[in-house]
Amino acid sequence: MINYQQILDEIFQELQPTLTNGKVADYIPALAKVLPDQFAMSITLMDGTSHHIGCSDTKFSIQSISKVFTFTKALNIYSKELYRKVGREPSGNPFNSLVQLEYEHGIPRNPFINAGAIVVTDTLLSHYKNVDNTYDKILGFIQEISDNQDITYDRDVWFSEYKHGHRNIALANLMKSFNNLDNNVDDVVKTYFKHCAITMSTKELSRAMLFLANHGTDPITNKEFITSSQAKRINAVMLTCGHYDASGDFAFHVGLPGKSGVGGGIVAIVPKLMSIAVFSPRLNNWGNSYSGTKALEIFTNKTSLSIF
Numbered sequence: 001m002i003n004y005q006q007i008l009d010e011i012f013q014e015l016q017p018t019l020t021n022g023k024v025a026d027y028i029p030a031l032a033k034v035l036p037d038q039f040a041m042s043i044t045l046m047d048g049t050s051h052h053i054g055c056s057d058t059k060f061s062i063q064s065i066s067k068v069f070t071f072t073k074a075l076n077i078y079s080k081e082l083y084r085k086v087g088r089e090p091s092g093n094p095f096n097s098l099v100q101l102e103y104e105h106g107i108p109r110n111p112f113i114n115a116g117a118i119v120v121t122d123t124l125l126s127h128y129k130n131v132d133n134t135y136d137k138i139l140g141f142i143q144e145i146s147d148n149q150d151i152t153y154d155r156d157v158w159f160s161e162y163k164h165g166h167r168n169i170a171l172a173n174l175m176k177s178f179n180n181l182d183n184n185v186d187d188v189v190k191t192y193f194k195h196c197a198i199t200m201s202t203k204e205l206s207r208a209m210l211f212l213a214n215h216g217t218d219p220i221t222n223k224e225f226i227t228s229s230q231a232k233r234i235n236a237v238m239l240t241c242g243h244y245d246a247s248g249d250f251a252f253h254v255g256l257p258g259k260s261g262v263g264g265g266i267v268a269i270v271p272k273l274m275s276i277a278v279f280s281p282r283l284n285n286w287g288n289s290y291s292g293t294k295a296l297e298i299f300t301n302k303t304s305l306s307i308f
């Protein structure tokens with residue numbers, strides 16, 4: 001029997017000397033105000049038992065981790081029709097790159113780069129009609145998956161990104177010019193920035209992602225959020241695309257499906273066993289949590305719980 005709490009304690013100790021490595025995201029000014037040296041890690045097992053270390057109750061901006069929820073919801077609604085608008089191949093490019101999108105006629109490589117997530121948000125907006133209703137439905141879905149009504153967004157982060165979101169707005173305009181966006185650009189990016197600004201703790205995130213460790217059904221409430229084959233595909237896209245141009249590096253070092261966000265969070269799935277969330281806001285050169293990635297690497301090294 002693995003003593004998970006002891007392993008989390010050891011990880012926390014081993015990370016102490018390097019907790020000041022990396023740089024907090026500052027291209028969204030409100031995110032730059034976050035205390036930089038924080039660290040938290042949570043694991044939730046299939047029976048709901050959980051283990052935590054660090055500031056695991058601190059809520060942080062989930063940012064691109066929200067793309068896992070929106071991709072799940074859109075797959076749920078559109079099934080494989082969704083892939084007419086967004087691919088499922090790694091991009092090999094930074095999360096906010098414009099270049100590839102021009103070459104590939106406005107069809108983003110995958111739902112986890114910004115362009116892909118913006119398209120996914122556009123499909124949800126088409127389904128739910130307006131910004132407020134679409135955001136409410138996305139939030140409601142996250143609350144249901146998390147079995148927790150106490151989740152909301154940070155208005156300052158939302159507004160800060162909206163004011164400084166020139167690159168994402170450029171991506172949306174480029175896709176609109178290729179007819180791959182059905183709604184008004186401003187409505188799409190407003191909704192996208194709002195779901196990126198949702199805040200959750202590692203405790204909440206590790207609980208929320210459990211359905212992906214269990215073929216799409218929450219093992220505690222028994223609610224089926226997605227079919228087993230769709231859950232397989234979400235995990236596959238997390239493994240191959242969840243860390244942008246560092247997805248290969250993450251698979252190499254950690255060996256689990258994972259998704260990062262510039263708020264410093266990462267979620268990772270150990271199929272049939274648990275889901276893991278880490279938080280540490282200082283980022284590496286690819287925009288992924290420096291200590292969060294290290295913590296997951298130490299975890300799979302110590303436990304041999306990688307998928308390989």
Ligand code: GLN
Nearest residue numbers: 063064095114196261262
């Ligand atoms: N909201 C962020 C952006 O669009 C999300 C990016 C991320 O977390 N990697 O830039």
